[in-house]
Amino acid sequence: MPKLVPVNQTRVTFLSRSVNEGYARAVLAAFLTQLDPTVPQLADIKTAVSEAVTNCIVHAYPGTLGPVQMDITLFEGGVVRVVVRDRGVGIEDVARAMEPLYTTGDPEERAGLGFAVMQSFMDSVRVASRPGHGTRVTLVRQLERRA
């Protein structure tokens, strides 16, 4: 793969309040309009980012609030990279957390599908976490050219 050349970038930081899940999707959609994505492509990326942001809000700061940062970078050739990070409790066992149906949330109400959705809707999903320091999720998707 040739070296990716960034053409545009934005960063937002917000508190880990659940109302900001919609805010993060709105920022993403607004920033991606410059690429003129198809409706299904935009829906995929919005869904994956919604999952990543929701993970921060549900898991990163138990019983309190903290910052969630989202960086969106557009590269030449229609490659979109979204990095969602928090400074929360981190994940002890990333491989286990990424297993479908695994959740440390309320098993009656949380499906445990967040990472499965991200992997299904994006080309690549990377998770880096340090317990006690936070978690960084990197999502990449190549937009196909319109026919």
Place this chain on the structure above:
Amino acid sequence: MAKVHFVAAPGTLTAYLTGEIDHHAAQALRREIDAQVDIRLPELLTLDFAGVTFMDSSGVGLILGRSRRIGALGGQLTIQSAPTNVRRMLDLAHIHYV
């Protein structure tokens, strides 16, 4: 922002969902649906997704949670009118719809 309105008939309750269903919205929707179910005790609870413009896996959690709850009360849950984006999420969760 998501909303729900209800149509009840003898033995059935249909919840018409509209808007964006994420973790934030699911919390309020859950409370509203459960309150109606507790009052009406339907044999069949139908969730209608025709007006849903966005749904992430929180919607799956909402469906599974309601299914367990109505099942514990001796009833059943069905899903209807799921648009493509909702259907993709249901497929991923292996939830069957008619």
